[in-house]
Amino acid sequence: MTAPDTLRPSRLPGAPIRVSFEFFPPKSAEAEAALWRSIERLAPLDPDFVSVTYGAGGSTRERTHNTVARLVRETRLKPAAHLTCVGATRREIDDVVRGYRDAGVRHVVALRGDPAGGPGTAYEAHPGGYDSSADLVRGIRALGDFEVSVSAYPEKHPESSSFDADIDGLAAKVDAGATRAITQFFFDNSLYARYVERVRARGIDIPIIPGIAVIQNFKQTANFARKTGASVPDWLADRFAGLESDPATHQLVAAGVAAEQVLDLVDQGVRDFHFYTMNRAELVYAICRLLGLKPEGERAAAA
Structure with a gap:
């Protein structure tokens, strides 16, 4: 039996595929054990980098730093630490950046962060803090040679207020020193293609990496999409x-949906993907295998 057209390696010509994981x-101790099992499962795929998120208002600051520092100490992975403007002064944020620098981290994901009052409230900069994500990018670049x-x-x-205003914001971040953009997740690839066209027409030439959500729980993903303006x-x-009580079939459908999406993007020339893992590795690992990625030992054996 021949492989379906959607899965043939001939769909993966050209430059190598690169992935990153969030x-x-x-x-808790149990959650930490699950996280490191996921990291150990995905690490052999040699990701370009792995990022660690930063809770609202800096609520996970210490845990984020500890996770990133352990990645530096115990793995060969290149960690990227998330950082936001919310809930801290410039001095406090600069201290966090210096802490990452001293721990050997050279990549930061700079975000404005959600309003302190929660969804639906207006964003207000922290007194004495960074005013915007562009301002934060500028501050990070001033403190070291960070990606x-x-x-x-x-x-x-x-x-x-509009796409033009949104791209103005991206341009400001690039002017401040941003080296890469990672997208919010999406499920219609034409949205990504049109967005990249708009960005390139504006003269922005940094990589625009598609963020891919592998749907571990559809209800949760749909709720989060509504909060962030992503369409379902x-x-x-x-x-x-009807799959709420059928987890096995849910997993198979989720794998199929993500596989269709990433392979279609490959057909469009995309070679870099950022996966939102939700600290669960199996589905993400399977999708990466469909992209042709293999652990180093398997690559060597096939050579």
Whole structure:
């Protein structure tokens, strides 16, 4: 039996595929063990980097730093630490950046952060803090030779008045020294393609890496999408309808959806992908295998 067209290696010509993974810091000893099992599962795929998120208002600051520092000490992975403007003065944030620098971290994901009052409230800069993500990028670059990734929104940031205003914000971050943008997740690849066209037309030439959500729980993903302004197509909801109590089938459908999305993006020339793992490795690992990625030992044996 021949492989379906969607899975043939001939769909993966040209430059090599590169991936990166996002994790969040654990809240308990059990969660920490699960996180490191996921990291150990995905590490052999040789990701370009792995990022560790930063809770609202800096609520996970210490746990984020501890996770990133352990990645530096115990693995060969290149960690990227998330950092936001919310809930801290410039001096406090600069101290965090210096702490990362001293720990050997050379990549920061710089984000404005959610409003302190929660969804639906207006963002206000912390007194004495950084005013915006562009301001934060500038501050980080002043403290060391950091690679700085920033966010991008194929369906525009929910607080932006227009796509032009949204891309103005991205341009400001690039002018401040951002070296890469990672998108909010999306499920319609045409949204990403149109967004990249708009960005390139503006003269922005940094990499725009698609953020890929592998749907571990459809209800949770759909709720989060609504909060962040990402659309959930009807066809996607239909695929998961009735699977709330059928986790095995849910997993298979989720793998199929993500595989379709990333392979279609490969056909469009995309070679870099950032996966939101939710600290769970199996589905992400399977999708990476479909992209042709293998652990180093398997690559050597096939050579």
